[in-house]
Every structure is written in structure tokens, then in C-alpha cells.
Amino acid sequence: MSEYYQEHFSIRETIRSYFFITIGAFVFAYGLEAFLVPNRVIDGGVVGISLILDELVSPISFSIFLVVLNIPFIFLGYKQIGKSFAFQSFYGIILSSIFSEALHDVEPITNEPLLAAIFGGIVLGFGVGTVLRNNGALDGTEILATLLSSKSSFSVGQIVMFFNIFILGSAGFVFSINSTFYSLIAYFIAFKTIDIVVVGMNESKSVLIVTDKYKEIGDALLNRLGRTVTYFTGEGGYSGEEKKVIYCVITRLEEAKLKNIVRYFDPGAFVAMSDVSDVKGGQFKKKNIH
Structure with a gap:
């Protein structure tokens, strides 16, 4: 950006x-x-x-x-x-x-x-x-x-x-x-x-984002939310095209900001969220919001 x-x-x-x-x-x-x-x-x-x-x-x-x-x-x-x-x-x-x-x-x-x-x-x-x-x-x-x-x-x-x-x-x-x-x-x-x-009172939510703008969205999630992301490589079941999938875990308070970031870079991105009752291991990086 x-x-x-x-x-x-x-x-x-x-x-x-x-x-x-x-x-x-x-x-x-x-x-x-x-x-x-x-x-x-x-x-x-x-x-x-x-x-x-x-x-x-x-x-x-x-x-x-x-x-x-x-x-x-x-x-x-x-x-x-x-x-x-x-x-x-x-x-x-x-x-x-x-x-x-x-x-x-x-x-x-x-x-x-x-x-x-x-x-x-x-x-x-x-x-x-x-x-x-x-x-x-x-x-x-x-x-x-x-x-x-x-x-x-x-x-x-x-x-x-x-x-x-x-x-x-x-x-x-x-x-x-x-x-x-x-x-x-x-x-x-x-x-x-x-x-x-x-839409959800749980502290944590896991997010899957399928988008062609994976690098831009991933960098924005890291820089604006302070959340580390993981990239997966997937394949479209219908088109057979290779797709990048972003996975991250966010807090409930960050949900609206994440949606705004995705919408800005790729309004057509596929976003799936689910509640996470517990998160262990790994690292939640402290937010660096400006």
C-alpha cells in the first residue's frame, strides 16, 4: 500500500x-x-x-x-x-x-x-x-x-x-x-x-482469506493489526487454478478492522471466520496500531 x-x-x-x-x-x-x-x-x-x-x-x-x-x-x-x-x-x-x-x-x-x-x-x-x-x-x-x-x-x-x-x-x-x-x-x-x-462474543476468531492480493493483505494485517499470518497454497476445485490462502487468528475487537483491510485491497476476496474458544502456543504479536 x-x-x-x-x-x-x-x-x-x-x-x-x-x-x-x-x-x-x-x-x-x-x-x-x-x-x-x-x-x-x-x-x-x-x-x-x-x-x-x-x-x-x-x-x-x-x-x-x-x-x-x-x-x-x-x-x-x-x-x-x-x-x-x-x-x-x-x-x-x-x-x-x-x-x-x-x-x-x-x-x-x-x-x-x-x-x-x-x-x-x-x-x-x-x-x-x-x-x-x-x-x-x-x-x-x-x-x-x-x-x-x-x-x-x-x-x-x-x-x-x-x-x-x-x-x-x-x-x-x-x-x-x-x-x-x-x-x-x-x-x-x-x-x-x-x-x-x-457477531460473536468470543475473544478469538480464526480467519481464512482466499485472495489474489495475499501479499498486500498479509502485510497490512501484520503492520496494522500486529497479527502474524500463515500462507497456504490451495487449488480451486472448479478452475484448477493455484490460490494463496491467508490464515490468522484475531481478537473480536479486531474483526471490523480486518474486514476493512480486506475490502480495501480485494472486495471480491473470500473470507471465512469461525470462533476459537482457546488459543495455545504460537505467538500473538502485540498490536501496532497507528
Whole structure:
């Protein structure tokens, strides 16, 4: 990829990511303020902790806690995952905090906690999933889980769920036992909605790419994602032509970026992805995202 086209492609991709992260942050904040917060239903992760602290420490608002508590995780993501991911996550968190403050007095959609948990979970999950699809995150526990899963046999979803069982359980002590049950409902619905939006909650995905632009795509995956690739030689069953096949393993957070890279070089490339429950051996090279 020439320097000019690489810069042009990177700028276009970045603008697109920030646009959808803005939408995702707004939808996330609306789900909180129009459904969950008025009905004393909380979400998991740093968001849930922030809502609990907002209830306990009234002079400090939820939006302040959301930003401050996420800063250590953003720094961790910057060091371990990449600066574009950290910047886009921080942008999303700041926006969701601002939107949450602006929407705080919005009229609740429903005053029925069960309906709020169900539909609030859907709206919240759609917002979070939109941000995740565009190389960002709205909650520090997602970043921490991404890093921990690479060192264990547990998926991101399993680790996040483990954290949230304790966080959502504590809602019973701060609000009421009913809040815990409704919060669990909202969390599981949001979890499944994120699953649908992102298309896969597992940390790792194996990817097979059949393309004539294998060298360009392979170099881009190495330089932009920091992922090593393996080249296979195959033969077309119908044409009998020799084809190069790229194989690599990526994280869930890198899926959208990989698709953009392949689409840029070869829109007609054949791409097959499958979930990988565990990765052992070999080496995941640290990302080098600019």
C-alpha cells in the first residue's frame, strides 16, 4: 500500500469509526437514562459500579464516576492493545458521560421495572455493540477481560459475566433485592444484544482469506493489526487454478478492522471466520496500531 493510499484509507476508516462510536454512545446513554436509571436498574461493569457510587455519594454524579473509573483501564488498553483503540474508547466514554448528563431529565419510557429491564437491555446492548464493532469500548471491564482471556482458557464474555455477578449482586444492598433481579435480566439481554450486534462474543476468531492480493493483505494485517499470518497454497476445485490462502487468528475487537483491510485491497476476496474458544502456543504479536 503506498503511503498516500494508506493515509487516505486510514483517515476514512477513522472518521467512520468515530461517527458510529458517537451514535453508539448516544444510544447507550439513552438506554440508561430513559429505561434503567429511573427504575433503579443497573448495568454491569464500570457502569454498574458508577451507578452504585452515584447512589451512595450523591454530590458526585454518575457521569464523573464513569470517566474517572475507566481511566486506569483506558491506560491499560493503550499499553497493551493499541493507541487507536484507547483513544476511541476514551472518546466513547467521554461522549456517553456527556450524553448521560444531558439526558438525565428525559421522560422515562416506562415506569414498569420489568419492561425497563427488557427494553433497556436491548437499547443498551445495541449501543455498546455498535461501539465494539468500531474498535472501541464503553466499559473498562471489557478491556480487562480482553487482556485476561488471552492468558487463560476463558472467553471475554465469561470473564465479564464473572465480574458482573458480583457487581449486580451488590445492587441488592444499595437499592433492593428486586433491583438485583431486574438488573440481571437487563444485563443478560444486553449481553445477547451485544452478541448479535458484534457477531460473536468470543475473544478469538480464526480467519481464512482466499485472495489474489495475499501479499498486500498479509502485510497490512501484520503492520496494522500486529497479527502474524500463515500462507497456504490451495487449488480451486472448479478452475484448477493455484490460490494463496491467508490464515490468522484475531481478537473480536479486531474483526471490523480486518474486514476493512480486506475490502480495501480485494472486495471480491473470500473470507471465512469461525470462533476459537482457546488459543495455545504460537505467538500473538502485540498490536501496532497507528
